Amino acid sequence: MTAPGQEHNHFGGSERAPITLLTTLHLLSGPPESSTINCTLSYDPNDPYVIRLELLIAEDMRVTWVVGRDLLYAGTEGLSGDGDFKVWPSRGGYHHSTLYLQLKRPNSVATFATNLRAVRHWLQDTYTLVPHGTESALLDWAALAQSLLPPA
Template sequence: MLPVTGPGPEEGPLPGLDGLVPPQRAAGAVCTAYVLLEAIISPLLSIPVPARLRYRSREPYTVYLDSHIDLPEPVTWALSREILLGGLTAPTGLGDVSVFPGTGGEADSVFVSLRGRDTTALLRARADVLHAFLRWTACVVPPGLESEHFDVDTLLGRLREKDDG
């Protein structure tokens, strides 16, 4: 899994921000990385899954995962950035998404389990690439400061439009 755009791998734990670029305060800051994941079919079989990770400062709690598997349009999952961060070092998850680090011979991997209405997918990502992407998002919105970037007024406006429509 290699990013096409984004940061290089950096040393150091998350969410520690020592040595990182100061947080960007631009309202529309976006992080995008094109990656190659693996869908785990069985212990001996996996298939490559081209994917894109997206993060926006306007939606600071969410990382979007667009996966492209033999479909005309990508399948998009909205993932909690906090769950992805936690899953780098320990099993974590909520509802349809769980994330956990690899062990033993797969210690360089992070696994993402996605459950939908009719299907379940287990994806393997390179831990160093996911770590680098999450460090990049931390430069845009440091963990713990998401509420400073969350646009409550826009959210309330959208909810009002749905009620009126």
């Protein structure tokens, strides 16, 4: 039986609304006129392992990065990530309110600063919605495996 307001999804879990956080990223190495970027962090319980960061670069230009929820959470406490995405808090830890995000592409690197407490509280809300360790219960592994097989 499904709780009121929740529908069963094709992944085997309950359909729950995504939760988002609108924050401002400050580009540390950019010119002052383009140093602030709006960013929406989105968590969809139907894709329970990831966070989507959507950066609004210009009115008609958005860039989306998909990162592990646990990786982002770990970055609120210490250096986390490797390769194209790294995240870490200011050296003073949680009591200092800056979170750094570094995004890498083959020929460029962008490092941003944002509000650590806001991101941390929002992430805690995602873990209230889908507790750590329960993510796989929301997935229909048989359907996922079937979707990876070539058509018969």
